[in-house]
Amino acid sequence: MRKAVVVLGAGVGGLSAAIHARLKGHDVLVLEQREVPGGKAASISTHGFRLDPGPSIIILPEVYEAVFKAAGRKMSDYLQFVRLDPITRVFFEGQEAIDLPGDRQGCERLVSSFGAKDGENFKAMFERFDKIVPLVHETIFDHPIDQWWQFASPKFIKMGLGMSLQGNYRQQIDKWFESPLFRAFFYGFPSYSGQSLDGTGAGALFIPYFMIAGGVFYPVGGVGQIPSALYKLATELGVEFRFNTKVTRLNVTNGQVKSATLESGEQVEFQTLISNLDRTTVQGMLGTPSSNAPSFSYFTLHYGLPRTFPDLKHHSLFIPKNYVQSFEDLYDARNFPGEPIVYVNETTELDPEGAPPGTSNFFAVVTCPAEEQHLDWKTLQSKAKGQTRSVLKKFGIDLSEPIFERVQTPMTFRERDGNYRGSLYGEDEKHRPFKGMLPHPNRDPKIKNLIYCGGSVQPGAGLPMVTLGGKFAANLI
Ligand SMILES: Cc1cc2nc3c(=O)[nH]c(=O)nc-3n(C[C@H](O)[C@H](O)[C@H](O)COP(=O)(O)OP(=O)(O)OC[C@H]3O[C@@H](n4cnc5c(N)ncnc54)[C@H](O)[C@@H]3O)c2cc1C
Structure with missing residues (x-):
């Protein structure tokens, strides 16, 4: 039929x-x-754990x-969200961990505590985005763009002007933030939309804007x-x-x-x-x-561990001191970073039912190149695992005696999806x-x-x- x-x-x-x-x-x-x-x-379920092996930062x-609503239903009858506070705990090598508060004013205060200039620029950046975001909702979030002439609409022009940066993304971030911690935090975002640090648009900043201004959530x-x-x-x-x-x-x-x-x-x-x-x-x-060359991907390590990590939050970010090299490895050389920045999602505090008591559901994610010509992920996989684990070890994370280990590489996403x-x-x-x-x-x-x-x-x-x-x-x- x-x-x-x-x-x-x-x-x-x-x-x-x-x-x-x-x-x-x-x-x-x-x-x-x-x-x-x-x-x-x-x-997926394994060994008594419920894993979310893909997206975890929900905005x-x-x-x-x-x-x-379009279907005449109430979302709360199907799906509920809890708002997170803090958004994430940031571990920067050699410094005390800091929490990124779950509200904008709290974030502004935090950034200002790292330097008045950083604080003012952070505030100005968010105020600028307050003006652009409604236009984004009416254009690129509303309908597909397939003709150049669509860029000539007054809304697009206004949005484009608001989004243009002085120099490229990296230069702009360096101009706004002196704190290495905030530079490292913001450098990661272009890769989440398949872009690089050399781009001249501010599009990559939408993600942190939505995270901080709108909140980060966990679905019950x-x-x-x-x-x-x-x-x-x-x-x-x-x-x-x-x-x-x-x-x-x-x-x-x-x-x-x-x-x-x-x-x-x-x-x-x-x-x-x-x-x-x-x-x-x-x-x-x-x-x-x-x-054509592929865009970016993720390398992930998922562990069930027979211990808990009271120092971690639902989202934690581990940034090695040498983060600049880490981003250059990724964006410029398209290699798996020697010392990667590792994002960790540990769900048991918020969702004890996802793991047996006394254990942790530990999901580490590293942004990485996909299957580039110069990389063989079959051999790179074990090196990537070693490099990821060694960054976590530096921060005192004990990954020994796992109940299970689950690895995903770009090969997983090609073969499975x-x-x-x-x-x-x-x-x-x-x-x-x-x-x-x-x-x-x-x-x-x-x-x-x-x-x-x-x-x-x-x-x-x-x-x-x-x-x-x-x-x-x-x-x-
Ligand atoms: C590790 C990781 C972390 C991420 N983190 C986040 C995050 O924190 N926040 C966020 O918002 N996003 C995140 N993402 C991105 C997000 O998961 C994806 O953008 C999104 O899930 C992609 O959805 P999709 O509908 O495009 O495709 P997919 O989820 O890839 O679905 C494609 C479907 O097509 C099916 N399919 C493929 N080929 C065939 C075939 N030949 N016949 C029949 N069926 C087929 C596949 O089985 C699959 O079910 C993350 C992704 C990964 C992998």
Whole structure:
């Protein structure tokens, strides 16, 4: 039977696309190769622990609220969030740990305590963003951008002027902040949207702005509750799901993608395909493989440990003294940093049910290059593990005698999720349209009934963005 809309992949982007397409009255079928929905955000259980092996810093809950509202539901009936305070505990080598407060005024006071100039610049930066963010909501968070002329709208021009930096991102941060701790904190953000420190736009600062001005949250029951809640809503609305169903080929006739061939050999026909699978991977399936460099990825170590860590907070950041070298290794040499900055998510304080009593659920994440030409992740994996563990050891973290160990590398994201060369953001920024300012648009340039959602297309990666991207995709049907 020919379906109106098939969504390839039940990641958060695909779930959002399926819900919004269904709300527009379409008959929707989701094909997902795994046995569960959620993609990277799906939780897993092992050894009596519940793990969230992907996203953990949760911002902008209003984005999910809008999905439930669009369906005439109350989000709180499906999904609840707790606001975190502090946002994160920062361990800078050789200094006392500091807590980044969960409110803006508290953060302003903290930054000022490191130097009056840093404090004034921090305040000015946030005030500037207060003016830009409403414009962002009305433009890049509202609809896809696929034509240059869209940049000529008065809102875009105003936003662009507000976002332009004096020099590149790194120079601007160095100008604003003298404190190494805040420089190190801010240097990390471009990589979270697949950008570099040389970029000349302030887009990477949206994440810390939303974290500090809007708050960081934890979904009750774990991050996996976000896709679970969206899946529940989708099924209530009548979206059909087929799990354990891998798409191996897309069949194009007369410039239209007409059907998907499944691993079993079965063909599923449709009028429109929304791909939650990475855009560059799909281009490869359609016969135009890319050789462009990939953007960034993550290396993760997940441990169940037979001890607790009372000094850690839900989010902790470990910054070695030599952080500048660490960022140069990552951004300039595209290597796994010799001494990486390690972010740790330890959930047991907030969520004791996620781990047996007296243990900890310890998740370490390092931003890293994806499968670059000069890197072989098969051999790099053990070196990356050693380097990550040795930074944590410096800070007195005891990772011995783990109950389990779970490692993810860019190879995991390529093999399991279909990400282009294991990158979370598709091709690197040099190969993106609009001089790298934005990810690729959501509609395929050649095949008009092929639309993309997810981390490799607009408005970008990260759970709130892929949720918005799902809506963009449905609006393009
Ligand atoms: C370690 C890590 C930490 C992160 N931290 C954060 C964070 O703190 N905050 C945040 O907001 N974001 C974070 N992210 C990013 C966030 O997880 C992603 O941007 C988001 O989950 C991507 O969602 P998606 O819908 O694009 O795709 P995915 O989650 O990748 O889903 C794609 C789906 O498509 C399915 N699929 C693929 N190929 C096929 C096929 N051939 N046939 C059928 N199905 C297929 C896959 O099985 C998968 O379910 C993190 C990611 C990682 C990996």
